[in-house]
Amino acid sequence: MSSSDDVRGPVRVLHVDDEPGFCELVGLFLEREHDAIDVATATSAEAGLERLDAADEPVDCVVSDYDMPGMNGLDFLERVRESNPDLPFVLFTGRGSEEIASEAITAGVNEYVEKRHGTEQYALLADRIDHLVGEYRAERELEATNERLRKLYSGITDAVFALDTERRFTYVNGRAEELLGQSEEELVGGVVEEEFSVLADTKFETEGKRAYRENEPVEFEEYYPPRGAWHRVRAVPTDDGLTVHLSDVTQRRARERAV
Numbered sequence: 001m002s003s004s005d006d007v008r009g010p011v012r013v014l015h016v017d018d019e020p021g022f023c024e025l026v027g028l029f030l031e032r033e034h035d036a037i038d039v040a041t042a043t044s045a046e047a048g049l050e051r052l053d054a055a056d057e058p059v060d061c062v063v064s065d066y067d068m069p070g071m072n073g074l075d076f077l078e079r080v081r082e083s084n085p086d087l088p089f090v091l092f093t094g095r096g097s098e099e100i101a102s103e104a105i106t107a108g109v110n111e112y113v114e115k116r117h118g119t120e121q122y123a124l125l126a127d128r129i130d131h132l133v134g135e136y137r138a139e140r141e142l143e144a145t146n147e148r149l150r151k152l153y154s155g156i157t158d159a160v161f162a163l164d165t166e167r168r169f170t171y172v173n174g175r176a177e178e179l180l181g182q183s184e185e186e187l188v189g190g191v192v193e194e195e196f197s198v199l200a201d202t203k204f205e206t207e208g209k210r211a212y213r214e215n216e217p218v219e220f221e222e223y224y225p226p227r228g229a230w231h232r233v234r235a236v237p238t239d240d241g242l243t244v245h246l247s248d249v250t251q252r253r254a255r256e257r258a259v
Helices: 020-033 046-053 073-084 098-106 120-153 174-180 203-214 252-259
Strands: 011-016 036-040 063-064 089-093 110-116 158-166 170-173 218-224 228-240 241-246
Touching: 011 020, 011 046, 011 073, 011 120, 020 036, 020 110, 020 120, 036 046, 046 063, 046 073, 046 158, 063 073, 063 098, 063 120, 073 089, 073 098, 098 110, 110 120, 120 158, 120 170, 170 174, 174 241, 203 218, 203 228, 203 241
Parallel strands: 011 036, 011 063, 063 089, 089 110
Antiparallel strands: 158 170, 158 241, 218 228, 228 241
16 A cells, blocks of 8 residues: 555646656656556646646645746745645756755755656656655644644643554643643654653553553543642544543542542
């Protein structure tokens, strides 16, 4: 399975090159290399911008030559980034040099592929496109999931955070930021056990891992030393990892002990 297949659908590529024959040839070979790839072409950067703006369906990746009249590949990239800051962009050029490669990377090109003789270059280009689009779609899917979580949990009083399948933070609501003592920005991308080593060998760790392993919700209460508080925890497996709800039950437990 290719990377882009992980998030379904055709891979829509816009190929921009001022040589019409070569432009069509590249599209033909890319579509042969990967059944999912669907190539549209433009023979100038200006025409490429028009295709991006007018596309009925969003483009997943831009492949562009460097040396084009009117607007070169890096100037084209700058214009693309104005409205599509994260869109994968591959510079596919015959002007191979360390200087151009360095300039391209500095400008924010995702991949730099040098034109060569033979058909092997198209397999390489198709693989690069497939990998970039797979990552791009996965990131967009994660962003959409996190936005759904924000809308869903914005009004609740429980602390809520989400972990991916590698147990890395992907979402932390405001109440969870207070409880954990770190902001969402600080936590996202960090592995929960590395961020909070104090959880080692507690129910927070063992029950959380059980939820992953058995793909079943778990619920428990455990003491959290940094806050000196008891919490009820409900960990629910999702397609993306685990969503964890925490509520402070310290006062309730104190009342129960007093009875």
